[in-house]
Amino acid sequence: MHKLLTDQPGHRMLMLGNEAIARGALEAGVAFASTYPGTPSSEISLNLFQIAHQTDLYFEYSTNEKVALEVAGAAANTGVRAMCMMKHVGVNVAADALMTLAYVGARAGLVIVSADDPYMFSSQNEQDNRYFGKLAGLPVLEPSSVPEAKEMVPYAFELSEELNEPVILRTTTRINHSTAVVALGNLTTPQPAGHFEKAPLSFVTVPAVSRKLHVRLLENLARAEALANTSPYNFEEGDGTWGIICNGVSYTYVADAVRDLGIEKQTRILRIGFSHPLPQARVKDFLVECEKVLIVEEGEPFMEEAVKAVAQQAGLTLAIRGKGVNLFSRLYEFDPAMVRRVVADYFGVAHTPPAVVDLDDVPEIPARPPTLCAGCSHRATFYAVKKATEGLDTIHPSDIGCYTLGFLPPLGMGDFVICMGASTGSAGGFAQATEQKVVSFIGDSTFFHSGIPGLINAVFNKHNITLIILDNRTTAMTGHQPNPGVDMNELNLDGYGQISIEALVKSLGVGHVSTIRPYNLKKSIAAIREAVLFDGVSVVIAKEKCTLYAKALKQLHGKAFQITNRCQNHRDCIRDLGCPAFYLEDDQVRIDPDICAGCAVCAQVCPEHAIAPVKASP
Amino acid sequence: MKPMRLIIVAVGGQGNLLASKVLGEAALLADIPVRMSEIHGMAQRGGVVESALVFGDAQSTIISDGEADVLVGFEPAETLRALNKCNARTTVITNVAPLPPFTVAIGKSHYPELDQIKSLITAKTHRLIAFDAAAQAKEAGNLMSLNIVLLGALCRTELLPLTTDAVREAIRTRTKQAFVEANLRAFDLGYQAAA
Numbered sequence: 176m177h178k179l180l181t182d183q184p185g186h187r188m189l190m191l192g193n194e195a196i197a198r199g200a201l202e203a204g205v206a207f208a209s210t211y212p213g214t215p216s217s218e219i220s221l222n223l224f225q226i227a228h229q230t231d232l233y234f235e236y237s238t239n240e241k242v243a244l245e246v247a248g249a250a251a252n253t254g255v256r257a258m259c260m261m262k263h264v265g266v267n268v269a270a271d272a273l274m275t276l277a278y279v280g281a282r283a284g285l286v287i288v289s290a291d292d293p294y295m296f297s298s299q300n301e302q303d304n305r306y307f308g309k310l311a312g313l314p315v316l317e318p319s320s321v322p323e324a325k326e327m328v329p330y331a332f333e334l335s336e337e338l339n340e341p342v343i344l345r346t347t348t349r350i351n352h353s354t355a356v357v358a359l360g361n362l363t364t365p366q367p368a369g370h371f372e373k374a375p376l377s378f379v380t381v382p383a384v385s386r387k388l389h390v391r392l393l394e395n396l397a398r399a400e401a402l403a404n405t406s407p408y409n410f411e412e413g414d415g416t417w418g419i420i421c422n423g424v425s426y427t428y429v430a431d432a433v434r435d436l437g438i439e440k441q442t443r444i445l446r447i448g449f450s451h452p453l454p455q456a457r458v459k460d461f462l463v464e465c466e467k468v469l470i471v472e473e474g475e476p477f478m479e480e481a482v483k484a485v486a487q488q489a490g491l492t493l494a495i496r497g498k499g500v501n502l503f504s505r506l507y508e509f510d511p512a513m514v515r516r517v518v519a520d521y522f523g524v525a526h527t528p529p530a531v532v533d534l535d536d537v538p539e540i541p542a543r544p545p546t547l548c549a550g551c552s553h554r555a556t557f558y559a560v561k562k563a564t565e566g567l568d569t570i571h572p573s574d575i576g577c578y579t580l581g582f583l584p585p586l587g588m589g590d591f592v593i594c595m596g597a598s599t600g601s602a603g604g605f606a607q608a609t610e611q612k613v614v615s616f617i618g619d620s621t622f623f624h625s626g627i628p629g630l631i632n633a634v635f636n637k638h639n640i641t642l643i644i645l646d647n648r649t650t651a652m653t654g655h656q657p658n659p660g661v662d663m664n665e666l667n668l669d670g671y672g673q674i675s676i677e678a679l680v681k682s683l684g685v686g687h688v689s690t691i692r693p694y695n696l697k698k699s700i701a702a703i704r705e706a707v708l709f710d711g712v713s714v715v716i717a718k719e720k721c722t723l724y725a726k727a728l729k730q731l732h733g734k735a736f737q738i739t740n741r742c743q744n745h746r747d748c749i750r751d752l753g754c755p756a757f758y759l760e761d762d763q764v765r766i767d768p769d770i771c772a773g774c775a776v777c778a779q780v781c782p783e784h785a786i787a788p789v790k791a792s793p
Numbered sequence: 794m795k796p797m798r799l800i801i802v803a804v805g806g807q808g809n810l811l812a813s814k815v816l817g818e819a820a821l822l823a824d825i826p827v828r829m830s831e832i833h834g835m836a837q838r839g840g841v842v843e844s845a846l847v848f849g850d851a852q853s854t855i856i857s858d859g860e861a862d863v864l865v866g867f868e869p870a871e872t873l874r875a876l877n878k879c880n881a882r883t884t885v886i887t888n889v890a891p892l893p894p895f896t897v898a899i900g901k902s903h904y905p906e907l908d909q910i911k912s913l914i915t916a917k918t919h920r921l922i923a924f925d926a927a928a929q930a931k932e933a934g935n936l937m938s939l940n941i942v943l944l945g946a947l948c949r950t951e952l953l954p955l956t957t958d959a960v961r962e963a964i965r966t967r968t969k970q971a972f973v974e975a976n977l978r979a980f981d982l983g984y985q986a987a988a
Contacts, residue, residue: 189821348832533917546895
């Protein structure tokens with residue numbers, strides 16, 4: 176049995192934030208869950224995926240976040256509780272559905288988890304998704320700790336049902352990937368199948384309907400604000416006159432700072448956990464008790480601007496500060512010492528900054544950047560593209576996945592990356608605006624996610640591009656989640672379809688389609704060369720299972736390779752491939768047999784044919 | 794209870810997250826408040842994994858520069874890299890068996906001398922415990938138990954608000970049954986090494 180199905184109310188368990196959110200959903204009786212994987216949200220989905228095999232919960236990995244939200248939004252409108260999880264940039268993809276789903280609302284609880292990533296530990300931007308609550312007119316809840324994240328999920332479902340609106344649960348990486356002790360509550364059995372009651376004047380958003388639905392949404396927003404004013408998740412601590420308003424993990428840094436500085440008596444903290452709509456009455460009552468106020472929030476001045484507006488309306492002139500020079504930054508994540516320093520400086524309290532050791536005489540420590548794994552087929556494909564395009568002036572738009580790492584030396588394959596799917600759309604723009612040859616890269620999961628419309632666009636508008644689909648048969652980057660091209664039978668799971676990328680691409684009328692096995696360099700280079708020289712849209716599907724995934728499925732049978740005494744130390748292998756299995760010993764290249772996956776790509780690159788399989792010991 | 798802040802740094806695949814989990818479970822068994830956070834970047838692709846564990850009365854789950862009471866490094870260059878987390882009162886425990894980054898392995902950058910790593914850490918912190926934890930793990934019967942060797946050394950310092958028994962109990966009940974014997978041997982070897 177999955178550990179999150181432990182039916183012992185009161186039992187205390189060590190949980191990752193994402194496990195706590197999944198458990199919260201089970202305690203709320205979630206019946207339906209959908210997602211597109213993305214760090215830092217992925218473990219919520221992974222746990223629910225596993226649990227769905229053991230319970231009546233329906234879970235799906237959807238093609239993208241927009242589809243995931245449409246699926247969950249429909250389910251919630253049949254009367255079953257639904258949850259939809261995604262990383263912060265995923266909400267951009269889902270935004271079209273989100274904005275009007277807010278008009279339509281939800282008949283049963285619908286909770287959307289947005290996992291934000293301040294500091295961009297694993298993201299392309301650090302956008303602050305509280306603004307989506309404001310933009311869509313939806314309630315936003317923000318936990319400060321792992322146990323609170325679990326508690327907030329059932330509350331989010333109740334709130335959603337009280338308002339008949341989706342509710343956004345907004346976390347940050349330090350909630351998702353923190354671990355703490357959580358007390359289990361009661362598991363709730365999900366409702367059985369829902370039933371859709373037709374009500375076109377509520378569900379069909381033609382202008383005449385939407386004009387009424389927008390009125391309803393604003394009324395709901397006013398009700399939400401009334402609820403926020405009395406919500407237990409907006410609470411005060413202390414009765415001093417130095418005011419601090421904070422949210423999320425910032426609250427924990429504030430609480431530690433106030434205690435460490437010994438200013439409990441002087442301060443008054445307003446922790447905002449129900450942050451949109453802002454509980455204006457509550458904030459006003461707080462402000463009138465304060466001499467000056469500091470707003471502590473990571474990201475944008477979301478609360479700060481709203482709190483200042485409250486003060487203006489109430490005719491209060493006290494100092495309210497948050498972002499600014501010598502205050503807090505809009506950049507990156509906060510930490511306890513930074514918050515302690517700003518709190519001390521702002522309220523004029525003496526404090527001793529941490530005595531950081533002097534690092535001036537510490538030598539440069541070699542970096543340890545992530546690299547493509549030994550045996551990764553992307554390396555072979557990138558090398559083949561490099562060889563096939565030698566002498567051409569090329570642009571390589573790339574996309575979001577492990578293969579983004581191809582931009583690093585020695586491969587240097589990746590010139591423009593902005594968001595999921597953009598390699599296909601931006602390729603057309605580069606091709607049209609320049610004389611350069613465009614060869615772009617996209618992974619299989621990303622192609623299904625949002626690469627297809629860009630490819631259709633290229634076919635229709637007759638862009639001259641080559642698209643390399645790096646089909647490693649899984650969603651590798653986020654932990655090997657299924658995608659529509661995956662053979663689910665290999666995972667011993669039935670009841671799934673499977674989509675052939677090759678058949679799909681051919682059906683779009685792409686002029687030149689070929690499939691390569693990237694470990695065969697000679698054939699791959701020839702096939703890519705042919706595709707690149709084709710005038711029009713060409714697609715090359717580089718098909719080879721991710722080595723880590725193949726290993727997990729016990730399908731990795733390649734024998735390790737070694738450098739034989741034919742080696743003349745040209746070092747093309749190291750210089751051109753940069754595989755992490757290579758190392759130097761006594762100025763000779765060696766291959767670590769424990770790391771080598773046996774892909775044989777380096778053996779094909781060596782001009783002396785000096786790389787050969789390790790012979791089985793007699 | 795006064796907070797005790799521990800940073801663990803390792804290279805992906807060295808078992809940092811399991812080590813943190815064992816300590817967290819031991820704290821849960823002993824009813825000691827604990828919160829932890831982890832950043833694992835692209836751990837499976839050779840990156841650095843950093844865990845922060847805060848025991849006692851604090852709410853933060855991360856540790857600012859200069860505020861670690863104890864630093865445990867599973868790889869010597871990574872221990873040195875995490876020195877920004879330390880202050881003059883910090884105790885540092887490190888494995889001395891290097892795992893050179895790829896750029897070093899192919900001669901593109903230089904790995905600091907082990908003696909220099911040790912003398913720098915010794916000069917800047919309260920105490921350095923440095924030994925070949927990889928060798929101890931092999932002696933215990935499984936190189937993968939390097940993480941548990943270092944937990945043994947950590948317990949020997951008596952800096953954690955956890956008893957050795959609680960940590961051993963967490964190893965017994967929270968690590969894979971097939972590895973419990975080797976893990977307990979590894980724990981004892983690490984405990985002795987830090988004498």
